[in-house]
Amino acid sequence: MKLLLLISTLVAVNGYITPLLSVRSPTSRSPTTFLRSTATPPASPTRKAPIFDEVCETTGVTLTRFMIEVAMLNPELAELPSLFSGIETACKAISNMVKRSQLTGLTGLADGGGSINVQGEEQKQLDVMTNDVLKRALRFTGKLGVLASEEEDTPVDVPSRKTDVMFDETSKYVAVFDPLDGSSNVDAGIPTGTIFGIFEHDEECVVEDSKDMTEDEMKCLVNTLKPGTDLIASGYCLYSSSCFFVMTIGNGVYGFTLDENIGEFVLSHPNIKIPATSKIYSFNEANMPQWDPPMRETVEKWRLGTGRSGKQFSSRYIGSMVGDVHRTLLYGGVFGYPSDKKNKNGKLRLLYEGAPMSYLMEQAGGLSSTGKERVLEIVPTEVHQRVPMVMGSKDDVQEVIDAYSKA
Numbered sequence: 001m002k003l004l005l006l007i008s009t010l011v012a013v014n015g016y017i018t019p020l021l022s023v024r025s026p027t028s029r030s031p032t033t034f035l036r037s038t039a040t041p042p043a044s045p046t047r048k049a050p051i052f053d054e055v056c057e058t059t060g061v062t063l064t065r066f067m068i069e070v071a072m073l074n075p076e077l078a079e080l081p082s083l084f085s086g087i088e089t090a091c092k093a094i095s096n097m098v099k100r101s102q103l104t105g106l107t108g109l110a111d112g113g114g115s116i117n118v119q120g121e122e123q124k125q126l127d128v129m130t131n132d133v134l135k136r137a138l139r140f141t142g143k144l145g146v147l148a149s150e151e152e153d154t155p156v157d158v159p160s161r162k163t164d165v166m167f168d169e170t171s172k173y174v175a176v177f178d179p180l181d182g183s184s185n186v187d188a189g190i191p192t193g194t195i196f197g198i199f200e201h202d203e204e205c206v207v208e209d210s211k212d213m214t215e216d217e218m219k220c221l222v223n224t225l226k227p228g229t230d231l232i233a234s235g236y237c238l239y240s241s242s243c244f245f246v247m248t249i250g251n252g253v254y255g256f257t258l259d260e261n262i263g264e265f266v267l268s269h270p271n272i273k274i275p276a277t278s279k280i281y282s283f284n285e286a287n288m289p290q291w292d293p294p295m296r297e298t299v300e301k302w303r304l305g306t307g308r309s310g311k312q313f314s315s316r317y318i319g320s321m322v323g324d325v326h327r328t329l330l331y332g333g334v335f336g337y338p339s340d341k342k343n344k345n346g347k348l349r350l351l352y353e354g355a356p357m358s359y360l361m362e363q364a365g366g367l368s369s370t371g372k373e374r375v376l377e378i379v380p381t382e383v384h385q386r387v388p389m390v391m392g393s394k395d396d397v398q399e400v401i402d403a404y405s406k407a
């Protein structure tokens, strides 16, 4: 039960206490030292994305090929393709599990009921199994130091298993994911999805066993969890009429569709851009009477057609974030789960729902905000922290932000 804690120095910068982290530069592998300020996270480096603007039915660009090009264009991301390949495999496996669940007895609650995750939510069989599938798929890439998931109580260390590692073992990344988002819908065959985000791992915070952690050890792990501005990549898989894999590495958003004939994700949506305005909103409207006045008033105007665009909005809400965000990215609109009197911080989780989806939304030209601040800039203090969110078409989200500033 040992946890190697090499982060020991705390320094005060601009009144904030920040850990002095020692990280390895990806190319030289020699240790370099920098200060990480919790107030102003460093801007994401500019990345190059391959230019593939054609979609082809027979000889399309596979996700594997795309990621090889990404690594060639961005040598610092050389290890990302093997991690993506793990996620891709997990998505294919989960897609199959979800599709066949009505026949294989995988519907319903885990352990016949009573299996509760750390957030007090009852787990479905598929929640537990998909979490396992992802953990295994990521562990075997050998690129992962720590991962945090909706279905894990604390971030878990991924032990190095030399025999299972296909490439150099570097523990280079931290992955956060929600294995089966929207799982309350899954038994009714409604779209669900997997959301993931990838950060660089502080290699000095190594955990040998995640049980019996002291408070300091826990802090070390939580320190590996960073604001969305530090994301290296994020994306989701949508299990619906098709299985989609939509991702960003910080230079645009790319969508791939699973071609079941060849078992590959093939580029189908190069460089997705969300329309700047639209007339669709997507909220659980039953909570509307409990929302903050600026939120409620803006949506009331949209209903009546008296908002900034003068258009009368229509409502589309699946109640499954990945499905709702996918439609919003493609058709435009506003998706959100605002705070209400009951849920002061809304419902969605910052680390593995809010931040990864906000990164995608911004990369597609949209906005994502709590109404008062940019979701990507929020520094997490807890793994399962919730965040109120409004994301989507730039002009429409800006209307909400302006309503909050006026209030």
Ligand code: FDP
Residues within 6 Å of the ligand: 180, 181, 182, 183, 184, 185, 284, 319, 320, 321, 322, 347, 348, 349, 353
């Ligand atoms: P679920 O509980 O089914 O996993 O955050 C989880 C989530 O679904 C989102 O996917 C979805 O947008 C939201 O909760 C739905 O919540 P409501 O049922 O309260 O509308």
